[in-house]
Amino acid sequence: MARVRELATMPSLGGLYARVGLGSIPGASLLGRLPLLPASRRGAELPDERLRLAGVVADRDGVARYARVCGFTLRDELPGTYPHVMSFPLQLALMASGSFPFSPLGLVHIADEITQHRRVGAGEPLDLEVEAVGLRPHPKGRAFTLVVRASAGGEPVWEEAGTILRRGGGGTDAVREPGPPVPEELGAGAEWRLPGDLGRRYAAVSGDRNPIHLHPLGARAFGFSRPIAHGMWTMARCLAQLEGRTGDAFTVAVSFRKPVLLPGRVCFAMAEHGGRIAFALRGPGAGETPVHLRGELRPI
Amino acid sequence: MSPSPRQAVVLASNRIPFARQSGPYARASNQDMLTAALDGLVDRAGIAGERLGEVAGGAVLKHSRDFNLTRESLLGTRIAPETPACDVGQACGTGLEAAILVANKIALGQVESGIACGVDSTSDAPIAINEGLRGVLLEINAARSNLDRVRALGKVRPGQIVPEIPRNEEPRTGMSMGEHAAIMAREWGIAREPQDELAAVSHRNLAAAYDGGFEDDLVTAYLGLERDHNLRPDSTPEQLAKLDPVFGGAEGTMTAGNSTPLSDGASAVLLGTEEWGAERGLAPLARLVDAETAAIDHVGAREGLLMAPAYAVPRLLARRGLELQDFDLYEIHEAFASQVLCTLAAWEDPVFCRERLGRDGPLGPIDRDRLNVRGGSLAAGHPFAATGGRIVGNLAKLLSARGGGRGLISICAAGGQGVVAILES
Structure with missing residues (x-):
């Protein structure tokens, strides 16, 4: 059983970014003046601890702005992906701690699974808990699971398991983890035009200010010619597209594939099968188009 | 008149609390609020996944992108996406007119069920670009060559940057609705005191309705x-x-307290045949028996802008063979306290009833204890297209709760129009 570290307040994102942020951008260390963590101080194992903050209430204005950017209707309940945003400073704080084996900004979010046990009221105080578990080899490096749990009055209402990849140094014999199954035929869906500032807009409502999403220069540092959309934005936008079909309790699982370059166009497609909804985000046009995201929604 | 083969019944209703302009709903769009009202109705009536005959609704202040507002809202709810929807508009009569539309389709056997709804946001209101700039942009869009585009662009003037903000103004008179109502109040000699008294009663009644739990299954x-x-x-x-008076000058009688505030909100009413409701365990609250719409000539200054209900009600009574006093409850939309009092005064006035309505005698007074017994628009607020649904849901529940009876609804609307209806239980 992991040790629980109870926090009194939500960690400040500004402080966390200042602590860990720029140090992990390739090339930035050449400046030589940034307070970098020596590699030796980082642990080899995931910390055996949970961060917990009780009684977190969503900011209504923040929910409204998030809903607008992601395409959700503004309701009295939280969007299904919103507790991820509420707990984001905790996630970053966990990964920014000196004992965490990896620097957070070089990590890649490759899959995510969210379970909503019931509708969560936008005014409900939530007890949030984050923990990193299951460090394991991955064909492209090492992976672990970032777990977030939200409960209200002791009742679990929402949880998330994000699969995070650290590139390099992995066991090449590890098997690729299976993503959500995608049926052969996905119905025709929607085409979305994504503006060039989408990454900055989502950063403003989510607090996730990884430079890879914000500006071409930030993206270039990671080997991309243009900024890429946040994976969690693509997941949220797909879930928003399914509103009215999700029911009160559901699990939504996605795997993030080829990054979506901004500005750009993507096609959403879905198919209902035996109560489950399979969906995908692809590049526009016919024929062989890149798959950006595959997902499945299962009612509970 | 020939009896209708069947009548539509009100089965359930729901609305979100109404908010003042730029208040708690400042960030909510019409679609957000209408979706919320519809989803609440779906929960209350237990009709998730149902394909309904029709959803009819609308908004008075509407963005051009919201051309299919009701349908787009429906698609965000748990109502089956195979349910058709249409947008309707009749200014402040929109909500009641939508209920009449759905009820008529039910009565004619065209549908078995439907929802009438309405929404308005004065906070998230559309702002249009300046007319001059719009002309230039359309010209640029139509231009065939770059030279033509540059020429058109040269016509842009600095003053054209100022946008057009929607105003609460009658297009053909240029006067606000409040100014029109102030003229009516002066003509009918409506004093300040009874207006303030009506407003205070409205607040008192609505507060008692919330305190007594009456609103629990309406909001x-x-x-x-x-x-x-x-x-x-x-x-x-x-x-x-x-x-202080806000309309009618320094000597005016109309204030921010006895006039409705600009508001945001949405409402929805589920209608159906009795059989359709029974199959889903929904007891009928009231039948929508009949309705009438009237209009007057405010442009020719032959009648006050908000006096059309005074004409619609007697026509409806005549068709049904009823007297004004044959009602257990009256719901008269309180656009302004003065509008309600002008209407009641007109019905009691022998000259108006003879010369304007062509009657032998006046319609007479109503028992004021039966008027807006759970509050009205002065207390609740008035998101234009949402008011009709609020009143229909309210009155249907009141009639059902008292074990039967007859109620009259009267709503005045911009453009010199009035929509009225009878509910019975």
Whole structure:
């Protein structure tokens, strides 16, 4: 059983970014003046601890702005992906701690699974808990699971398991983890035009200010010619597209594939099968188009 | 008249609390609010996944992108996406007109069920670009060559940057609705005191309705708001008497307290045949028996802008063979306290009833204890297209709760129009 570290307040994102942020951008260390963590101080194992903050209430204005950017209707309940945003400073704080084996900004979010046990009221105080578990080899490096749990009055209402990849140094014999199954035929869906500032807009409502999403220069540092959309934005936008079909309790699982370059166009497609909804985000046009995201929604 | 083969019944209703302009719903769009009202109705009536005959609704202040507002809202709810929807508009009569439309389709056997709904946001209101700039942009769009585009662009003038903000103004008279109502109040000699008294009673009645739990199955909280934002339970005529006039000049009788505030909100009413309701365990609350719409000539200054209900009601009574006193409850939309009082005064006035309505005698007074017994628009607020649904849901529940009876609804609307209807239980 992991040790629980109870926090009194939500960690400040500004402080966390200042602590860990720029140090992990390739090339930035050449400046030589940034307070970098020596590699030796980082642990080899995931910390055996949970961060917990009780009684977190969503900011209504923040929910409204998030809903607008992601395409959700503004309701009295939280969007299904919103507790991820509420707990984001905790996630970053966990990964920014000196004992965490990896620097957070070089990590890649490759899959995510969210379970909503019931509708969560936008005014409900939530007890949030984050923990990193299951460090394991991955064909492209090492992976672990970032777990977030939200409960209200002791009742679990929402949880998330994000699969995070650290590139390099992995066991090449590890098997690729299976993503959500995608049926052969996905119905025709929607085409979305994504503006060039989408990454900055989502950063403003989510607090996730990884430079890879914000500006071409930030993206270039990671080997991309243009900024890429946040994976969690693509997941949220797909879930928003399914509103009215999700029911009160559901699990939504996605795997993030080829990054979506901004500005750009993507096609959403879905198919209902035996109560489950399979969906995908692809590049526009016919024929062989890149798959950006595959997902499945299962009612509970 | 020939009897209708069947009548539509009100089965359930829901609305979100109404908010004052730029208040708790400042960030909510019409689509957000209408979706919330519809989803609350779906929950209350247990009709998730149902394919309904039709959803009819609308908004008075509408963005051009919201051309299919009702349909787009429906698609965000748990109503089956195979349910068709249409947008309707009749200014403040929109909500009631939508209910009449759905009820008529049910009565004719074209559909078995439907929802009438309405929404308005004065906070998230559309702002149009300046007419001059719009002309230039259309010209640029139509231009065939770059040279033509540059020429068109040269016509842009700095003053054209100023946008057009929607105003609460009658297009053909240029006067606001409040100014029109002030003229009516002067013509009918409506004093300040009875207006303030009507407003205070409205607040008192609505506050009692919330306190007594009456609103529990009519209203669903939204964005943290649980009761109407405008409601002031401790409002008294003495306090209201202190407010300065806002319409009709310094000698005017109309204030911010006895006029409805600009509001945001949405409402929805589920209608169906009795059989359709019974199959889903929904007891009928009231039948929508008949309705009438009237219009007057306010442009030719032959009648006050908001006097059309005074004409619609007697026509409806004549068709049904009823007297004005044959009702257990009256719901007269309180656009302004003066509008309600002008209408009641007109019905009691022998000259008006003879010369304007062509009657032998006046319709006579109503028992004021039966008027807006659970509050009205002065207390709740008035998101234009949402008011009809609020009143229909309210009256249907009142009639059902008292074990039967007959109720009259009267709503005035911009453009010199009035929509009225009869509910029975």
